[in-house]
Amino acid sequence: MNLPQWLEYLERLHPSTIELGLERINKVASKLPIDFSGIQVITVGGTNGKGTTVTMLSAILEAAGMRTACYTSPHILRYNERVRLGDRYATDAELCESFAKVEAERGDIRLTYFEFGTLAALQLFSDYAPDVAILEVGLGGRLDAVNILDPDIAIVTNVDLDHMDWLGDTREAIGFEKAGIYRAGKPALYGEKDMPASVLERVNEIGATLYARGRQYEAAENGDGTWQWQGQGEDSAGNAVTYPALPLNDYPLDNCAVAVQAITLLAPQVTPAQIAHGLTHAVLPGRFQVFDRGYPLILDVGHNPHAARRVAQQVSERFPGRQVVLVTAMLADKDYRAVMSLYRALHPLWYVAGIQEERGLQGKMLYNCLSESGETGVHCNTTVAEAFEAAEKACRALAVDEDNAPVLLVTGSFFTVAAVMELL
Numbered sequence: 001m002n003l004p005q006w007l008e009y010l011e012r013l014h015p016s017t018i019e020l021g022l023e024r025i026n027k028v029a030s031k032l033p034i035d036f037s038g039i040q041v042i043t044v045g046g047t048n049g050k051g052t053t054v055t056m057l058s059a060i061l062e063a064a065g066m067r068t069a070c071y072t073s074p075h076i077l078r079y080n081e082r083v084r085l086g087d088r089y090a091t092d093a094e095l096c097e098s099f100a101k102v103e104a105e106r107g108d109i110r111l112t113y114f115e116f117g118t119l120a121a122l123q124l125f126s127d128y129a130p131d132v133a134i135l136e137v138g139l140g141g142r143l144d145a146v147n148i149l150d151p152d153i154a155i156v157t158n159v160d161l162d163h164m165d166w167l168g169d170t171r172e173a174i175g176f177e178k179a180g181i182y183r184a185g186k187p188a189l190y191g192e193k194d195m196p197a198s199v200l201e202r203v204n205e206i207g208a209t210l211y212a213r214g215r216q217y218e219a220a221e222n223g224d225g226t227w228q229w230q231g232q233g234e235d236s237a238g239n240a241v242t243y244p245a246l247p248l249n250d251y252p253l254d255n256c257a258v259a260v261q262a263i264t265l266l267a268p269q270v271t272p273a274q275i276a277h278g279l280t281h282a283v284l285p286g287r288f289q290v291f292d293r294g295y296p297l298i299l300d301v302g303h304n305p306h307a308a309r310r311v312a313q314q315v316s317e318r319f320p321g322r323q324v325v326l327v328t329a330m331l332a333d334k335d336y337r338a339v340m341s342l343y344r345a346l347h348p349l350w351y352v353a354g355i356q357e358e359r360g361l362q363g364k365m366l367y368n369c370l371s372e373s374g375e376t377g378v379h380c381n382t383t384v385a386e387a388f389e390a391a392e393k394a395c396r397a398l399a400v401d402e403d404n405a406p407v408l409l410v411t412g413s414f415f416t417v418a419a420v421m422e423l424l
Helices: 003-013 023-029 050-063 092-106 113-128 171-181 197-206 253-266 272-281 305-318 336-346 363-372 384-398 414-421
Strands: 040-045 068-071 083-085 132-136 153-156 187-190 209-212 218-221 226-232 240-247 289-292 296-300 324-328 349-353 379-381 407-411
Touching: 003 092, 003 113, 023 092, 023 113, 040 050, 040 171, 040 253, 050 068, 050 132, 050 253, 050 272, 068 113, 083 113, 092 113, 153 171, 153 253, 171 197, 187 197, 187 253, 197 209, 218 253, 226 253, 240 253, 240 272, 253 272, 296 305, 296 414, 305 336, 305 407, 324 336, 324 384, 324 414, 336 363, 349 363, 349 384, 363 379, 379 384, 384 407, 384 414, 407 414
Parallel strands: 040 132, 040 153, 068 132, 153 187, 187 209, 296 407, 324 349, 324 407, 349 379
Antiparallel strands: 068 083, 218 226, 226 240, 289 296
16 A cells, blocks of 8 residues: 555544554564664643644754654654654655555554554564654643653653543643653753743652742843753753754744753763754744745744744744734634634734634634724635635735735634645
């Protein structure tokens, strides 16, 4: 089978898209020749910022001459984006070969799409033998497929309300699930200052070593395009490390800071210059990705209030005073009312649309939500492509000069960003 045929097969294999639990995947993993001896593992969980943190970790380690392999999800345009070997994506042939190995060993065990893909990625990483494998949690942490491996370092970027049908409807409940990737005696990193009590309880219960922003490490902007980091090296009893002038990038400082803390613990030989190089060369499609089209075009897959707050703040800080033209479409199971409320602070011209997927929200629902909140001049479209075309036309009409050109922001979902990327 070719890759599209394999992916179609994986979608049919299990009756549910999601079924949390490690029993099935552990049974199949035990039959596969997956050998991670000699490979250090970093597992990255959290509500937002997982992919960017993985990307920065990889870029820094690669700059230091170390081989990395990264597993992230979901993809935007091609499944291959989920499995990265060094500076390249896994090829169709490599993925198909690995899928075949998993299929040969699973017997009558029905794996979910994500479980099957995770085992295939781990099989590929075993053969590739990187120095460091960096794994992004798919959903939650405690019962997520990547949690079958014991990480040398585990990171929870942040905790906010998302996937509540699966993880619970409070930050404490969700924090408990996400902290399930921590291991006894190993570094347990937390990326934001507001840490749920359930995360700290998990750390104390298992005897992990906590490194949390505002406690064991800290970061602050210098005001000149750089930021400073202070934290701890391998000796948590007092081996202080300081980097006074690291370059800012377009990713949240929380994520940058937790990545630097992880690097300082895992690979203390990495130099400040290598960290700086990795921070400035870490690029992940669809995460505050900026294109110049005569006006700035920003693509961001943020799909919950925590992400929307961050994107709105970034747009305001980077493009102060600019007119914002906003193209958005969301999934029905997201808190779209809260997301729309946060983007109202940008005073945008609205171009809303529907997502043509089973979980997609109709554009008229976003239109009604905005109209009820007092927004006027909201343009409603059937598809993202139609909304983007209309928004681009508006931007061209408003782009009188480059310094004051409008900003076109596309956000709300991976599906939203993918639909626009296919047009670029």
